[in-house]
Amino acid sequence: MLDKNQLLRFTTAGSVDDGKSTLIGRLLYDSKSIFEDQLDAIEATSKRRGHEGVDLALFTDGLRDEREQGITIDVAYRYFTTPKRKFIIADTPGHIQYTRNMVTGASTANAAIILIDARHGVIEQTKRHSFIASLLQIPHIIVCINKMDLVDYNEERFNEIMTAYEEISSKMLIKDVRYIPISALKGDNVVNRSQNMDWYSGAPLLNVLETLHISSDINKIDARFPVQTVIRPQNDTHRDYRGYAGRIASGIFKPGQEIVVLPSGFTSVIKSIDTFSGSLQEAFAPMSVVITLEDDIDVSRGDLIAKKNNMPQVSQDIDVMLCWFNNSPAKPRAKYKIQHTSNEQKALIKEVVYKVNIDTYERDIEDKELTMNAICRVKIRTTKPLMIDAYRTNRTTGSIILVDETTNETVAAGMIV
Structure with missing residues (x-):
């Protein structure tokens, strides 16, 4: 119970x-x-x-x-x-x-x-x-x-x-x-x-x-499935099996649904939704499952499966409300690793739009230095597209973290706007 x-x-x-x-x-x-x-x-x-x-x-x-x-x-x-x-x-x-x-x-x-x-x-x-x-x-x-x-x-x-x-x-x-x-x-x-x-x-x-x-509080409308890994059993019994494992970020998935794989744009139909306990006729957030498709298309870690008629934004330029974690301030146009669901890319902070004074809620457009605990709105450019939603509608696909490439420290966390 x-x-x-x-x-x-x-x-x-x-x-x-x-x-x-x-x-x-x-x-x-x-x-x-x-x-x-x-x-x-x-x-x-x-x-x-x-x-x-x-x-x-x-x-x-x-x-x-x-x-x-x-x-x-x-x-x-x-x-x-x-x-x-x-x-x-x-x-x-x-x-x-x-x-x-x-x-x-x-x-x-x-x-x-x-x-x-x-x-x-x-x-x-x-x-x-x-x-x-x-x-x-x-x-x-x-x-x-x-x-x-x-x-x-x-x-x-x-x-x-x-x-x-x-x-x-x-x-x-x-x-x-x-x-x-x-x-x-x-x-x-x-x-x-x-x-x-x-x-x-x-x-x-x-x-x-x-x-x-x-x-x-869970988004049941926007179907989002970030692919964490590809399942390819190396045995004779399941030699032709190819599944995509991950955790459903939001929405509902069912066998027979038409889907699109992003960012490639390839389309297919869900063949089955598998778990350790057996196949499901329906899966929803935050379940961890393996999805198989009717077509043999190229899908890999970092890709996202969504419904054909309800897709996220695919972009290399994103606006983010960022909280800076690191003791050292951000360097101008420094490059970082950006982690978004299972997708990891390189990114740089193009611009600090404004800094928020969270005691008065005022926006400061003069002071744009990213120091520890600073909360500000920034523009980020990534090397490859991310599949994003606004944080207010989807907390999973609307959040990111930035990691220092040299020290591997998490330097900031952000909410996509």
């Missing part, structure tokens, strides 16, 4: 010491998703540090440097399961200099939890993280107003912060925003309803996460 549960990926974001790690620790602790040996180790560490009870933040702050400094400095991933759903959590840092870490952690998220300290309200980091969440097209935002115990569980304070956040969220393309007053430290409205805030009639956080409707 658990194997059939729907998977929800969510990220947490907020300013330093807003309680992100404590919140995740509370979710794991109260939902009984922690192994006994883990709990014993955390209890021992908490006691050694002089804490009363269990320091819940230690469940996510697993790196040695983090524990020594008492902060989260990397993206910490945790997994847990309830009877209703499976979860992957990306706990991202709150510091300004780790904007790139939030982009990484949020890139595949179905939902984002934005934490706000009830004492401080909406601050610059709240705006920054909300802008990144909207840029990454995260469809569900859950605003958790934390540390309500430190403002005496005051309803007026909750309403003030909710009104302030609605002002900034109205400027962004966020589909669904929900507000929950919580105390991660005390456990109010995290897994169980709070007895201290009977004025709040909504569900606690875990219940919201378990019931979020996420199937609509």
Whole structure:
């Protein structure tokens, strides 16, 4: 039954010491998703540090440097399961200099939890993280107003912060925003309803996460199948078998459908859709399958199979909203490797159109230097065509990464516009 549960990926974001790690620790602790040996180790560490009870933040702050400094400095991933759903959590840092870490952690998220300290309200980091969440097209935002115990569980304070956040969220393309007053430290409205805030009639956080409707977040219309490898068994039984393996990025594929292979433009018909368990009469995102075709045409890694009447854009010039990851700034017209689905090409940044000030949301057309954590709009030219969609309609075929050819470091990630 658990194997059939729907998977929800969510990220947490907020300013330093807003309680992100404590919140995740509370979710794991109260939902009984922690192994006994883990709990014993955390209890021992908490006691050694002089804490009363269990320091819940230690469940996510697993790196040695983090524990020594008492902060989260990397993206910490945790997994847990309830009877209703499976979860992957990306706990991202709150510091300004780790904007790139939030982009990484949020890139595949179905939902984002934005934490706000009830004492401080909406601050610059709240705006920054909300802008990144909207840029990454995260469809569900859950605003958790934390540390309500430190403002005496005051309803007026909750309403003030909710009104302030609605002002900034109205400027962004966020589909669904929900507000929950919580105390991660005390456990109010995290897994169980709070007895201290009977004025709040909504569900606690875990219940919201378990019931979020996420199937609509997958693009079911645009059929896209990036080819990862060609299957050619070397035995007498399957000597004539030729299949194309990969993971469906979006849409639905069926045997008998007319398809086109890009960028070549060759057309054919799907003969079969095969898996380890047998053939399928229908396959959809995000299933991993092998597609065979009626015609023996040239298909290789990096190609894309799409429906004949619904094709992506094929281009060597793309406009991208880019987040620069690397400590070193981008060099003018430097060449990089660009990774787009299973397609890898060489590319150069032709032009920086503008840089975004993500504290004020203003566009800066004067400062065009790509330094670490900078978010900007750029024009990229590739050596060979890419098969692309806008990120707002397809997060898989609408995203790219840039890799330094010399060091092999990922220097940037981008959303195609």
